[in-house]
Amino acid sequence: MIRVELPFHLRNLARVSGEVQLEVPDPVTINGVITALEERHPVLRGTIRDHGSLKRRPFIRFFACKEDLSLEPAETHLPPAVANGSEPFLIIGAIAGG
Amino acid sequence: MSKIRVLVGTKKGAFILTSDGKRKSWKVSGPYFAGWEIYHVKGSAADPNRIYASQSSGWFGQIIQRSDDGGKTWNTPGSSPEELKGPGGFPKGESNKFVYDGDAGTHKWYDGTQHPWEFKRIWHIEPSLTDPDTAYAGAEDAAIFKTTDGGKTWKELSGLRKAKGQLWQPGAGGMAVHTILLDRKNAKRIYVAISAAGAFRSDDGGVTWKPINRGLKSQFELPDPDAEVGHCVHRIAMHPSRPNVLFMQKHWDVMRTDDAGGKWTEVSGNLPSDFGFPIDVHAHEPETIFVVPIKSDSEHYPPDGKLRVYRSKTGGNDWEALTRGLPQKDCYVNVLRDAMAVDSFDPCGVYFGTTGGQVYASANGGNTWNAIVRDLPAVLSVETQTLS
Numbered sequence: 001m002i003r004v005e006l007p008f009h010l011r012n013l014a015r016v017s018g019e020v021q022l023e024v025p026d027p028v029t030i031n032g033v034i035t036a037l038e039e040r041h042p043v044l045r046g047t048i049r050d051h052g053s054l055k056r057r058p059f060i061r062f063f064a065c066k067e068d069l070s071l072e073p074a075e076t077h078l079p080p081a082v083a084n085g086s087e088p089f090l091i092i093g094a095i096a097g098g
Numbered sequence: 099m100s101k102i103r104v105l106v107g108t109k110k111g112a113f114i115l116t117s118d119g120k121r122k123s124w125k126v127s128g129p130y131f132a133g134w135e136i137y138h139v140k141g142s143a144a145d146p147n148r149i150y151a152s153q154s155s156g157w158f159g160q161i162i163q164r165s166d167d168g169g170k171t172w173n174t175p176g177s178s179p180e181e182l183k184g185p186g187g188f189p190k191g192e193s194n195k196f197v198y199d200g201d202a203g204t205h206k207w208y209d210g211t212q213h214p215w216e217f218k219r220i221w222h223i224e225p226s227l228t229d230p231d232t233a234y235a236g237a238e239d240a241a242i243f244k245t246t247d248g249g250k251t252w253k254e255l256s257g258l259r260k261a262k263g264q265l266w267q268p269g270a271g272g273m274a275v276h277t278i279l280l281d282r283k284n285a286k287r288i289y290v291a292i293s294a295a296g297a298f299r300s301d302d303g304g305v306t307w308k309p310i311n312r313g314l315k316s317q318f319e320l321p322d323p324d325a326e327v328g329h330c331v332h333r334i335a336m337h338p339s340r341p342n343v344l345f346m347q348k349h350w351d352v353m354r355t356d357d358a359g360g361k362w363t364e365v366s367g368n369l370p371s372d373f374g375f376p377i378d379v380h381a382h383e384p385e386t387i388f389v390v391p392i393k394s395d396s397e398h399y400p401p402d403g404k405l406r407v408y409r410s411k412t413g414g415n416d417w418e419a420l421t422r423g424l425p426q427k428d429c430y431v432n433v434l435r436d437a438m439a440v441d442s443f444d445p446c447g448v449y450f451g452t453t454g455g456q457v458y459a460s461a462n463g464g465n466t467w468n469a470i471v472r473d474l475p476a477v478l479s480v481e482t483q484t485l486s
Contacts, residue, residue, distance in 0.1 A: 009157070038191060047161070047194075050159075052197055059156060
C-alpha cells in the first residue's frame with residue numbers, strides 16, 4: 001500500500017483527511033502513483049500535472065525519503081521505503097507566490 | 099417572498115450575500131473554496147439553483163465548481179459520488195480540462211514576437227439563458243469554451259481565435275475573454291470582450307466571429323487608427339431588451355454602439371476620468387448606465403480619494419456623481435471589471451465590490467449606498483440573482 005500526503009487545498013478538494021492510501025502496480029513510479037491517485041480522486045486531475053501533457057505543474061513538488069524528486073523523470077522508480085509503505089510520497093505546493 | 103443573492107468572487111474564496119426584497123439586512127455566507135482565487139460566480143437564469151464558479155490557483159490550476167441547490171453545496175461537475183457510481187460512463191475529472199482546439203497556435207507577445215497560446219484560468223462563466231446545462235467560459239489566454247453537460251466537459255469555440263488571433267496581445271493583466279453577453283432576442287448572437295484584443299461578435303452561436311471595434315481609438319497602443327483588433331476593452335454591458343445597444347468601458351473612454359458593434363461613439367462626456375473597469379445598465383431604464391471612474395492607467399484608484407459611482411440617465415455624455423454613503427476622502431480602492439451588477443427589483447438595486455474588500459449596495463438605483471460587508475478579501479466579481 002502506497003501512502004500519499006497531499007497539500008491542504010488538494011485534501012479539501014478531494015475531501016480527504018490525512019494520508020491517502022493507494023494500491024499501485026509494480027514498479028512503483030511517480031507517474032504510477034499520480035495515476036492511481038487521479039483514478040481514486042478524479043477531481044485531482046489537472047491539479048498536480050497538466051491534462052494532456054501530464055507534466056508536473058510548475059509549483060508542485062514531489063518528495064520522498066527527504067529527497068526532492070520533482071525534477072526526476074516521471075517513470076523514476078520510487079525508493080523501496082515508499083514502495084513498501086513505510087515512508088509516504090509527499091506532494092507539496094512549492095514555497096512561492098510572493 | 100422575494101429574495102436576492104449577491105454572488106461574490108474574491109482573491110481568497112467566494113461569498114454569498116442574501117437579503118429580502120427590501121435589501122436592508124444581509125446575511126453573509128462563506129468563504130466557499132477558502133484560499134482559492136474565485137474569478138467569477140454566476141447563476142443560471144433558467145434554473146436559479148444552478149450556480150457555476152471558477153476556482154483557480156497558481157499552484158493547482160483551474161477548477162470548476164457547480165451548485166444545484168442555490169449555493170448550499172458544491173461539487174466539481176461529473177465527480178460527485180453519485181455520478182461516479184453511475185453506470186453511464188460519465189466523464190471523470192474533466193470539468194477542469196480546458197484544451198485549445200487542434201493546434202493552439204500563437205499570438206502576439208509583448209516584444210512583438212509570436213508566443214504559444216497557454217491556458218491559465220477561466221475569468222468568466224456565462225450560463226445559457228434557457229438551458230441550465232449549457233454555459234460559456236471565457237479563458238486566459240483568450241478563448242471561449244462551451245459546455246452542454248453542466249460543466250462536466252468543455253469544448254473550445256475556436257472560431258473566436260481565428261478572428262485575427264495572431265495579432266492579439268496581452269495587456270498588463272493578461273489576455274483574457276472577460277466579458278460574454280448573450281442576446282435574449284437572438285439565440286445565435288454572442289458578444290465577447292478581450293483585453294487587449296477588443297470586442298467580437300458571433301451571429302451563428304459561436305462558430306464564427308468578427309471584430310466589432312470600429313470607432314474605438316487607442317492612439318498610444320495602436321498607431322493605426324483603423325486597427326481592427328488590439329483595443330483594450332475593459333468591459334461591455336447590454337440591457338436585455340435592447341441587445342443591439344452596447345455600452346463599453348475601454349482602457350480609456352466610455353463608448354456606446356447602437357448597431358450591435360457596427361460603429362462605436364464616445365460618450366465619456368463630463369466624467370472626471372474616462373478610465374475605469376466596470377460598466378452596467380439599470381434593470382428597467384435601458385439608457386441609465388453606471389461606471390466607476392479611476393484616476394488613470396497608472397493610478398488605479400478613484401480621483402481625489404473619493405469613491406464615486408457615475409450615473410448617466412441619457413445613455414452617456416451627461417453624468418452625475420453618486421456619493422451618498424460612499425467614502426469621500428482617503429479612499430484608494432479599485433473596482434474591477436466584473437465586480438458590478440444590478441438586480442431586477444423595482445427600484446433597481448446596484449452592487450459593486452472593491453479591491454479593499456467592501457461590497458456596496460444601493461437599493462434605489464444608485465441614489466444612496468451602504469456597505470453590505472467591509473472586510474472581505476479583494477473582490478474580483480459580483481453577480482446577482484433576484485429570486486421570487
